Amino acid sequence: xxTTLLVANRGEIACRIFRTCRELGIRTVAxxxxxxxxxxxxRLADTAVRLPGAAPAETYLRGDLVVAAALTAGxxxxxxxxxxxxxxxxxxxxxxQAGLTWVGPPPHAIEVMASKTRxxxxxxxxxxxxxxxxxxPVLVKAAAGGGGRGMRVVRRLADLDAELAAARAEAESAFGxxxxxxxPYLEGGRHVxxxxxxDTHGTVWALGTRDCSLQRxxxxxxxxxxxxxxTEELRAELYDTAVxxxxxxxxxxxxxxxxxxxxxxxxxLEMNTRLQVEHPVTExxxxxxxxxxxxxxxxxxxxxxxxxxxxxxxxxxxxxAEDPARDWAPQTGTLHRLAVPGAVxxxxxxxxxxxxxxxxxxxxxxxxxxxxxxxxAVRALADALERAxxxxxxxxxxxxVRSLRHEEFTSGRMDTGFYDRHLAALTAxxxxxxxxxxxxxADACGRSRFGGWRNLPSQPQVKRYLMAGEEHEVRYRHTxxxxxxDGMDGMHGVDGVDGVxxxxxxxxxxxxxxxxxxxxxxxxxxxxxxxxxTTALTAxxxxxxxxxxxxxxxxxxxxxxxxxxxxxxLAAGARVRAGEPLVWLExxxxxxxxAAPVTGTLTALPVTPGQQVEVGALLAVVEEAVEExxxxxxxxxxxxxP
Numbered sequence: 001x002x003t004t005l006l007v008a009n010r011g012e013i014a015c016r017i018f019r020t021c022r023e024l025g026i027r028t029v030a031x032x033x034x035x036x037x038x039x040x041x042x043r044l045a046d047t048a049v050r051l052p053g054a055a056p057a058e059t060y061l062r063g064d065l066v067v068a069a070a071l072t073a074g075x076x077x078x079x080x081x082x083x084x085x086x087x088x089x090x091x092x093x094x095x096x097q098a099g100l101t102w103v104g105p106p107p108h109a110i111e112v113m114a115s116k117t118r119x120x121x122x123x124x125x126x127x128x129x130x131x132x133x134x135x136x137p138v139l140v141k142a143a144a145g146g147g148g149r150g151m152r153v154v155r156r157l158a159d160l161d162a163e164l165a166a167a168r169a170e171a172e173s174a175f176g177x178x179x180x181x182x183x184p185y186l187e188g189g190r191h192v193x194x195x196x197x198x199d200t201h202g203t204v205w206a207l208g209t210r211d212c213s214l215q216r217x218x219x220x221x222x223x224x225x226x227x228x229x230x231t232e233e234l235r236a237e238l239y240d241t242a243v244x245x246x247x248x249x250x251x252x253x254x255x256x257x258x259x260x261x262x263x264x265x266x267x268x269l270e271m272n273t274r275l276q277v278e279h280p281v282t283e284x285x286x287x288x289x290x291x292x293x294x295x296x297x298x299x300x301x302x303x304x305x306x307x308x309x310x311x312x313x314x315x316x317x318x319x320x321a322e323d324p325a326r327d328w329a330p331q332t333g334t335l336h337r338l339a340v341p342g343a344v345x346x347x348x349x350x351x352x353x354x355x356x357x358x359x360x361x362x363x364x365x366x367x368x369x370x371x372x373x374x375x376x377a378v379r380a381l382a383d384a385l386e387r388a389x390x391x392x393x394x395x396x397x398x399x400x401v402r403s404l405r406h407e408e409f410t411s412g413r414m415d416t417g418f419y420d421r422h423l424a425a426l427t428a429x430x431x432x433x434x435x436x437x438x439x440x441x442a443d444a445c446g447r448s449r450f451g452g453w454r455n456l457p458s459q460p461q462v463k464r465y466l467m468a469g470e471e472h473e474v475r476y477r478h479t480x481x482x483x484x485x486d487g488m489d490g491m492h493g494v495d496g497v498d499g500v501x502x503x504x505x506x507x508x509x510x511x512x513x514x515x516x517x518x519x520x521x522x523x524x525x526x527x528x529x530x531x532x533x534t535t536a537l538t539a540x541x542x543x544x545x546x547x548x549x550x551x552x553x554x555x556x557x558x559x560x561x562x563x564x565x566x567x568x569x570l571a572a573g574a575r576v577r578a579g580e581p582l583v584w585l586e587x588x589x590x591x592x593x594x595a596a597p598v599t600g601t602l603t604a605l606p607v608t609p610g611q612q613v614e615v616g617a618l619l620a621v622v623e624e625a626v627e628e629x630x631x632x633x634x635x636x637x638x639x640x641x642p
Contacts, residue, residue, distance in 0.1 A: 002026055002077040002101055002295060006049075006070040007041070008091075009081030010060060011349030012363060013275070014041035017079055020291040029073040031066055033059035035359050040351050047073050056359040060084040061176065063091035067098050077101035077298065079291075083361070086274040087114045087144075103298040105273045109249035113271040115143050117181050122248055123241070123268055127181040133157055135184065140164055142171035143179040149590060150174060151218040153185055169564075170591055188415050189262035191215065191269075192227045194242035195282045197290070197307070198251045199297050205307040206239040207282050213414050214403060216328055217590070221396070221419075222403060223278035224315040225285050228374060228412040231264070238266055245271050253297050254279070254290050260416075277318070277366070280345060284314035284370035313374040315381050317400045321362040321393045325427035329558040330362040330587050331393035332615065336526050338392075342384035344369045356393055358560040358587060364395060374412070378404050391524050391531050402426045429468035433488075434500070434519060435535035436465045438510040440474040441483050442523035442532070443539070446507030460486040464540040465530070471540065553598055553622040557613045561587030566609060574602045576622055583607065583619050598624040 005021055006029035007014045018028045018041070030045035035056035042048040049069035051059045059065070063085055070078055078095045080086035086104070089111035095102045104110070113119045117127055131138055131154075140163050142150025150171030152163040164180060172178035195207040211227035212220040230238075242257035245268075256276045258269040279290050286308045297303075321331040335350050348365035356362065367388075369381035382404040390397055403426060408414050419426075440463035460475040475486035483505055485497035503511040503518060510521045510532070521533045528539045565584035576582065581593040582602070596602075604621035607613060 002103075002299060004029060004046075004073070004075045005077045005079055005103070005295070006031065006066070006073060006075040007045075007079050007081055008060070008063075008066045008085055009079075009083065010036055010039065010041055011360065012347050012366065013081040013083075013277075013349075015044055015349050016347050017081060017291050018044050020289055020295075023289075024292060024295060026295070029070065029075045031060070031069050033359075035357055038354075040349050040354060043351075049073050056357075063088065063094055066091070067094050067100070070095075070100055071098060075100065077103055077295075079103040079294070080274065082274045082277060087272070089114065101298050103253070103294050105251050105253045105255060106249075109251045110273045112249050113245075113255075113273045115179075116141065116270045117143050117179075119245070119271050120268065123245060125268055127183050131157065131160060131182055137185040137187070138182050139185040140167045140180055140182055142167060142175065142177070143181055144171065144175040144177040150180060154182075166591060173586065186260055186262045186267065188417060189260040189267075190227070190415050191220070191258065192230070192238065192261045192266070193256050193258040193276075194238050195276070195279070195290075196242050196246050196251070196255050196257060197293055197297070197303065198246050198253065198255075199303045200252050200300060201302045203303040203305065204243045204246050204251070205303060206242055207286055207307050208310050209235060209238060210278055210281060211414075212278060213416050214409070214418050215416055216324070216419055220278060220318065221320075222315065222317050222400065222409075223281055224313065224374070224377075225281035226310060226313070230261075234261070234264065234266060241266065241268060254294050277363075278316055280347060280366060280368045281314035281316045281370075284345070284368060285310045285312055287311065312370055312372045313377045314368060314370040315374075315377045315404070316366055316368045317381055317385060317404070318363060319365045319367060319385075319390070319400065320396045321356045321364050322396055323394045323558075324396050324399045324423065326558050327592060329592065330358075330590075331395070332356050332358050332560055333393040334526070335364065335390075335392035337389050337524065338365065340365075340367055340384050340388040342369075342380060342387070344381065344384045364390075375410070378410060386534065388534070389522070389524070389531070390534075391526065391529075391536075394536070397534075398430075399426050429470075431468040431470075432533065432535045434512055434514060435521065435532040436463070436467060436472045436474045436537060437476070437485055437488060437497070437500070438512065438519075438521035438532040439463070439465060439523060439525075439530045439537055439539070440476055441485075441502060441505045441510045442507055442521075443525070443530075444476065444478075444483060445505050446525075462542065464542065466538040466540055467535065551621055553600065553603075553624055554618060555582065555594060555597055555620040555622065557585060557615055557617040557619055558594065559585065559587045559592065560614045561585040561592070561612075563607045563609055563611045563613060563619075564591060566605070566607070570602065570605065572602055572605055575625075576600065576602055585613070594619055596620075596622050598622055600625040 004027040007017050021028045028045040030042045030048040032042045033056045051065045085091040089107040092107040137155045140152040150167045152167050154160050154163050167180045168178040191212045193210050198204040209227040210225045212223045214222040256272045259266045323329045337352050340346050345368040369377045371377040382401050386401045460477050463474045465472050473489040477486050499515040501513040512519045524531045530537045564586045576596040578599045580596045583594045585592045600623045603623045
């Protein structure tokens, strides 16, 4: 029997496993890097052990340190969570050799299935050896790991070598294994997977399907169970292949078999020998706790002959600290508040006031809704996210809400190309025109003890805000009856403040009457950042500091990270074209290309490979060549003319 369990992981999944351990009466041990010394998972565990020596991004990959921590803390079992060492056969063996219970599949099963190439060969599927024009498009994919790292879609043969090199570098950085392979890329396919659970007595459950088609950079964003629109024949085929794959390696514990479904056919992708990020949707529809069952299987308990029946529908959205409109750039900073209303499940590794750092995946939380029907679950999840208070770095919340309400998703017709088609429309700014006014009025209430009323007319008070990348000016007055709006500039489609009346206002809540319709705003402020309702604003100084102004053509770091590459031969004085990649940044194990903003001459390049940069750091300056840019436009038009 397991009495004390160490989780060899961090963040959301560690917190989630600890929750089940509490329910089972199992004591918990956390491990942490120096960057995670104050993280929520270290605070929730009964005991916590620092992993010394390694850099923050590598700490949780040191299996020797984790095993030593388990022994030091008196743990008798280890759960790997997902990511890091979860699919490392050598780590699983080391845990067992130390006399600890491994809450996961057998090492030999991990070893076989951890390599996507070996897994495919086991099922009689061979990857492409030589790629020709006829094979395009193809997918370059890391043989180890997951999470979209080390994956590239190649549509031109001329791009293959460069994308292979980039995928190898990313896979080596993320998994310590640079092996990649190439397989056909199926346009318009759906990502469908089967959850399996197997015991040590020969029983294997196929616990339904999940659809994970909404992905960015091959990493899942929205998942649901069961996968909609599958025929009974196709579902039976998926179950059969998943169970066959598990039995082929004598699998035990929880795992997932993934497929691409296109044209009514299922194409095997890989088997993940661990708990999946999206496991809560399966738990919701089947009414079970997969972590609890992982523990029971590790203790030798047997499964029932048949799995529990599915009931209803569940949808999960991954809330990331990232900016989808800026190439999914990860964001960092303090999470001042996270509150999601409604009858939804919230799995997170953060509490109010925690810092979202640069070293790890930017997942803030998973929000899950379960309802009798798919339509009800989707609606409940979209509503909960829309009304959530998320005060901190930029997140993908608005994208999630719009995705859940998109007709292609609500009708179940989505595929893995959803964001390729719709990202621009889904990330187009839709600012609330009255949020700056609400922010200004709340600020006025918070700063003025006596209301600011004067007997004689005076100039209005002025506040400036940055919202959705644009500057807005708000003017208001203190009157006998309280605050009154005087004007607003910068918001398209809003002329002045005619028809706008202040119903009530204090430092934390403002209610406006706009042409007979009341709008209520809860206002929260931290430093120069303001949230009016769900709208984020930045308060600007009345008189800007000239020292803060960047030279035209400045190329700024969209995220904190490491400069891993500069374009070959690039130096000050070089001629560059708009959109040409100049610098590659690595952040959270992903590489991001930073391109020239305009066509012209590179006049400054102050960074070097290996350099750490913060968000907003100057990477390069390109002086625009207007005549050359116009010539390129004319040439492109002429080349495209009939």
